[in-house]
Amino acid sequence: MHTLAVARAVRGIEPLVAAEIRRAGLGVVRGVRHREVWFETADPGPELLGLRTADDVLLVAAVVEGIGRDREALGRLSGAARELDAESLTKLAHQITDRPHGVRGGGVEVSASFVGRRNYSRFDIEDAVGAELARPLGLPYHSRRDGRVPPEGSTAWRVTVEDEQAVIALRVPARPLHRRPYKTQSIPGTLHPPVAAAMAGLARLDRARTVLDPCCGAGTTLIEARALAPHARLIGFDHDPHNVHVSTANANRAAADANANANGNGARVTADAIAWGVADAGRIPLPDGSVDRVLVNPPWDRQVAPSGRLRRDPGRLWREIHRVLAVGGTVVALVPEAWRPPGFGVDRVIHLTLSGRHPVVTVLRRSAGRGRAD
Numbered sequence: 001m002h003t004l005a006v007a008r009a010v011r012g013i014e015p016l017v018a019a020e021i022r023r024a025g026l027g028v029v030r031g032v033r034h035r036e037v038w039f040e041t042a043d044p045g046p047e048l049l050g051l052r053t054a055d056d057v058l059l060v061a062a063v064v065e066g067i068g069r070d071r072e073a074l075g076r077l078s079g080a081a082r083e084l085d086a087e088s089l090t091k092l093a094h095q096i097t098d099r100p101h102g103v104r105g106g107g108v109e110v111s112a113s114f115v116g117r118r119n120y121s122r123f124d125i126e127d128a129v130g131a132e133l134a135r136p137l138g139l140p141y142h143s144r145r146d147g148r149v150p151p152e153g154s155t156a157w158r159v160t161v162e163d164e165q166a167v168i169a170l171r172v173p174a175r176p177l178h179r180r181p182y183k184t185q186s187i188p189g190t191l192h193p194p195v196a197a198a199m200a201g202l203a204r205l206d207r208a209r210t211v212l213d214p215c216c217g218a219g220t221t222l223i224e225a226r227a228l229a230p231h232a233r234l235i236g237f238d239h240d241p242h243n244v245h246v247s248t249a250n251a252n253r254a255a256a257d258a259n260a261n262a263n264g265n266g267a268r269v270t271a272d273a274i275a276w277g278v279a280d281a282g283r284i285p286l287p288d289g290s291v292d293r294v295l296v297n298p299p300w301d302r303q304v305a306p307s308g309r310l311r312r313d314p315g316r317l318w319r320e321i322h323r324v325l326a327v328g329g330t331v332v333a334l335v336p337e338a339w340r341p342p343g344f345g346v347d348r349v350i351h352l353t354l355s356g357r358h359p360v361v362t363v364l365r366r367s368a369g370r371g372r373a374d
């Protein structure tokens with residue numbers, strides 16, 4: 001029997017999530033919608049949890065048509081929730097994640113979202129569906145109304161409504177996929193890991209020898225890159241020594257998790273597989289042409305201000321990247337708006353919606369010309 005699954009994604013990277021699903025052989029992609037990739041999987045297993053560009057992965061329980069803007073839609077939704085087989089789906093999700101408590105642990109929580117104006121709130125949807133899902137399982141339903149936070153360990157359902165169609169789905173992992181266990185420490189302006197994974201994919205790291213992030217922050221880009229480029233030399237610099245410490249701690253945790261999951265099969269990841277250091281991206285301590293990929297999320301002067309040599313002259317970053325990058329080398333950058341620094345050609349531009357902003361992932365190729373505006 002085939003199971004219909006949905007991968008949730010940051011707006012803009014849905015096609016990259018679809019590509020990852022195909023590449024990893026996780027199933028047949030059936031459709032790409034706003035922030036969602038639908039796919040059919042014959043035998044859903046723990047491989048689903050390895051999706052790196054997706055925010056989350058869910059099993060579809062019901063697709064409900066005729067969900068209009070009036071409150072009678074709530075009755076339709078609770079009717080659909082009453083009819084679906086919550087127990088079998090919950091069992092399947094718990095098998096995939098090998099959760100110890102089985103179907104009976106925790107409680108039930110629901111998180112709803114919709115597109116367009118409606119005469120009901122997300123909490124109305126959540127309560128209409130949640131009570132019906134919880135009843136046959138004999139579990140408490142934990143509402144999110146009035147800012148309440150469901151307890152850890154609850155089985156998490158999601159309802160999305162777009163046009164006249166609602167989807168009721170069950171999250172497979174206990175925590176959303178985008179919450180990486182390695183991010184034990186964070187910093188202001190740190191990158192959303194699935195976006196970092198998408199950037200690493202765009203850089204075609206399978207052919208990379210040396211990958212640099214000159215403003216590495218908490219280390220997200222390179223930690224995500226390591227999964228795709230286990231043999232490349234990975235180098236992360238930041239001007240702030242605290243951030244270098246954070247990157248190192250996060251990378252150590254990621255290496256420990258990778259080794260634990262490998263269970264002795266496959267090569268061990270050593271904690272020092274990425275070299276971290278304190279340096280000013282306005283004077284990168286690497287020789288000319290010594291790098292063939294750059295992944296970077298530079299300080300935008302919003303959450304994080306440029307410091308050091310970039311404070312007076314932010315353009316220095318691009319001149320330095322141009323200098324250390326070999327001709328033909330690739331930069332994948334997350335920047336506030338589409339642009340092309342001197343000395344680079346633009347291969348691809350992807351517009352995202354992220355935390356209410358609209359940044360751009362730009363793939364640049366270093367040309368033979370000079371990296372100066374003159």
Ligand SMILES: C[S@@+](CC[C@H](N)C(=O)[O-])C[C@H]1O[C@@H](n2cnc3c(N)ncnc32)[C@H](O)[C@@H]1O
Pocket residue numbers: 187188189190191192214215216217218219220221237238239240243279280281282296297298299300304305306307308309310311
């Ligand atoms: C937007 S954050 C990067 C976030 C990072 N990608 C992550 O996932 O955590 C920008 C980073 O640039 C660093 N930075 C600012 N000025 C710098 C400079 N002159 N040289 C190197 N790093 C700098 C900041 O310390 C900050 O960590």
